Amino acid sequence: MQRKVAVVAQKQINSADVGMPRERMLYELVKSLYEEVGISRDDIDTFVLCSNDFNAGHTISNVFEDCPVGAYMKDETKVEADGVWAATYALARILSGLYETALVVGNSQGGSVMRPYLMMDYQLAPVYDRQLGLLNELSAAGLQAHAFLAKKGLTPDTLDEIAARNLADAAKNPDAFNGKAGASAADVAATDMLYEPLRKGHCYPFTDGACALLIASEEKAKKLTDRPAWIRGVGDSIDTYYPERDVVDVKSVKLAGERAAAMAGIGLKDLDLVELSAKFAHQEPILLEGLGLPADGGAASVSPSGGAFGAYAFNAAGLVRIAECFKQLTGSAGDTQVEGAGYALAHGQDGLCMQHNAVMIMSSEEG
């Protein structure tokens, strides 16, 4: 990369019902970040917001987000995708040399304001899938889950175990809300069946949430903190709409991972942890295989924060994954800390059955 760029600070709010409007939620989140870092909105060169018109329930979803993040009369732009793309955009803006600091803020209120599954219906092809009314986000995930289990010769017990591990990890993470201390596979197997083989316990929780990341150039980052986490590589790849590809062998995550690793100058096996946006239990092993890692992650801890099971607010989710990598690489992950974490990968996804994947590789050392 032409310049060194780092994540300097993170803040998250995640809840089943945050109990306040989006505008107030964003104001409290970002104000607390400014106070913690000891800066004001004057110190931000560019704002990158990340939200979605369906989630917000009105078009131009950022119109009521600018003032509460402090962007009044500032340079601002919006990404309508998962947060990893927004962070990548902020990185590109700093790499351009035009900006030294960027504040990235993603949010949605899928816990209390609207149901995310319904919103996903409108990602279906309007002239075929939507007309038939047979498919939705859950049934698409169920189709993918069965295809995965059949291909690997596994039973749904595997899904229970994956979900239980994530839920137990999320219980140790104060930024997650959906954890369950000591969760067992039996606990997950006792949850309601939704679209067989998927039970409620295998699915991401409906979440009101927001995440803010402060990203800065090397010079500025060193002034703002003595413990930054360095962005070393990003990668992105998009596949076709779901019926025209193998939904188990997700080539786009493989390509995204390889592109990021090449930029970072490391191998994916050098990672100490991966923070995955596996919205459904079966997506975790699919993502690991795509990244060329063993099903247990091998040397890499898999979503020590509890991943998407602890909280999954659309648009904020990918930023939360980056925030969790930041916590790990700066030794501030508390009870979820991976000892000696040097390299971490954050993943975000969009689309049915993970059509679009993006990753960011970060390191504790400057490199």
Place this chain on the structure above:
Amino acid sequence: MAYNKDLETREVQATWDVTTYQYKLDGRGAKVLADGMKEKTIRGIKCPQCGRVYVPGPTYCRVCYIDIDDVVDCSDEGVVMSYCIEMADVRGNPMDEHRVSAMIKFDGADTWFIGTVHGIDPMDVKIGMKVKAIWKDVTEGNLGDIQRFEPV
């Protein structure tokens, strides 16, 4: 083979009715305004730093980026900041009765309030003219308490 629009293109109708949203709103500024309207008074919230008076009041100043909660009374008279005469609906169908919708800044407030101006020929409405709120006889504490605006 060239694409033949007459042979290949079909029309399919689809709706886009996503869901119902259970929005939350800042209760403080809304309650301040609604309670004031019950008493036929316009109430906003003032920022102690920049002096802006918002109607309805938010919980923070959007310019100064600080929490605010100073309730102030404004006049129910104000100035037409701009207006337009509705001669058609949004789909372009002509309307038999023309209506003036105007942005009004109450005296003592810094934000604009939408309303309709009556009691004047639409062609005579001017930017900068003084208008006053015409209240319902029995107010209920909601935005419907202002029936219309008329020239002072």
